[in-house]
Amino acid sequence: MTASSSPSAIGAFDRVAASYDRSFTDTRLGRELRGLVWNRLLERFPPGGRLLELNCGTGEDATFLASRGFHVTATDGSDAMLDEVRRKVEAESESRPIAGSVRPRRLDLADPRGPFAARSFDGAFSNFGGLNCVADLAPLAAALSRWLRPGAPLLLVVMGPLCLWETATSVARGRFRNAFRRLAPTSTLARVGEVSFPVVYPWPSEVARSFAPSFRCVRVEGLGVALPPTALGRALETRPRLLRALAACERVARRPWPLRLLGDHYLAELRREQ
Numbered sequence: 444m445t446a447s448s449s450p451s452a453i454g455a456f457d458r459v460a461a462s463y464d465r466s467f468t469d470t471r472l473g474r475e476l477r478g479l480v481w482n483r484l485l486e487r488f489p490p491g492g493r494l495l496e497l498n499c500g501t502g503e504d505a506t507f508l509a510s511r512g513f514h515v516t517a518t519d520g521s522d523a524m525l526d527e528v529r530r531k532v533e534a535e536s537e538s539r540p541i542a543g544s545v546r547p548r549r550l551d552l553a554d555p556r557g558p559f560a561a562r563s564f565d566g567a568f569s570n571f572g573g574l575n576c577v578a579d580l581a582p583l584a585a586a587l588s589r590w591l592r593p594g595a596p597l598l599l600v601v602m603g604p605l606c607l608w609e610t611a612t613s614v615a616r617g618r619f620r621n622a623f624r625r626l627a628p629t630s631t632l633a634r635v636g637e638v639s640f641p642v643v644y645p646w647p648s649e650v651a652r653s654f655a656p657s658f659r660c661v662r663v664e665g666l667g668v669a670l671p672p673t674a675l676g677r678a679l680e681t682r683p684r685l686l687r688a689l690a691a692c693e694r695v696a697r698r699p700w701p702l703r704l705l706g707d708h709y710l711a712e713l714r715r716e717q
């Protein structure tokens with residue numbers, strides 16, 4: 444995949460922006476998974492800090508963090524997603540004053556040219572696979588090394604190359620090519636709505652290499668190891684007890700090697716070197 448493939452990923456998300464929350468964010472499974480990420484963001488970012496959010500989607504994380512006292516520059520490559528962020532901020536501001544704490548901005552991860560001053564952020568994050576749409580992370584790593592202050596945490600939620608749930612269910616259905624599709628040596632096609640576009644599924648060690656030497660990877664944990672990917676988790680919407688049981692298993696399964704590498708996503712925690 445080359446940088447020029449990014450517009451098709453962005454174009455795909457443009458088309459689903461208005462329905463994204465309904466199909467993922469507002470599902471029970473989506474809330475469970477996002478809650479796990481929120482816990483880590485709150486643990487790692489300094490209270491009241493200035494944060495840069497990459498590929499923010501509809502702004503669910505940005506509005507949550509703003510309600511907890513952070514100042515979030517919420518960026519995405521999709522203008523339709525950024526419109527959703529503005530709508531959400533306006534709606535939320537009726538009950539709590541967060542409007543001044545979320546700044547939506549357009550930023551293409553493949554060609555990151557933000558008008559941000561050096562060391563202007565205390566932390567940054569990317570949630571739920573935006574980085575999988577970018578073949579070469581080096582330009583982003585270089586930009587973040589300028590924009591983040593030394594010691595700042597960088598939390599990246601990336602889709603991994605081997606998802607136990609996807610592989611097991613594909614094998615059970617005799618769909619062997621699908622079982623290992625993420626292990627393709629170059630990019631592979633993913634589909635969002637009606638649009639297919641190339642994506643990559645890097646191992647955590649590959650992400651760590653892309654961000655070195657300005658960033659050091661300090662920890663990796665799985666996300667969606669016991670909890671299934673959204674596409675397989677629809678049955679959980681009507682089975683809250685099963686969802687609770689899987690969420691309890693998730694808390695145990697996401698840490699140990701090799702389970703932490705076998706989720707739908709993993710959360711790689713990096714630090715800007717001093």
Ligand SMILES: C[S@@+](CC[C@H](N)C(=O)[O-])C[C@H]1O[C@@H](n2cnc3c(N)ncnc32)[C@H](O)[C@@H]1O
Pocket residue numbers: 449452453456457497498499500501503504518519520521524550551552553569570571572573576577
């Ligand atoms: C799966 S969504 C995740 C959205 C959000 N982070 C969340 O937690 O719900 C992926 C996001 O990545 C964005 N994206 C894809 N390619 C991008 C690129 N090259 N530059 C910036 N954003 C991109 C999409 O527009 C979409 O909002």
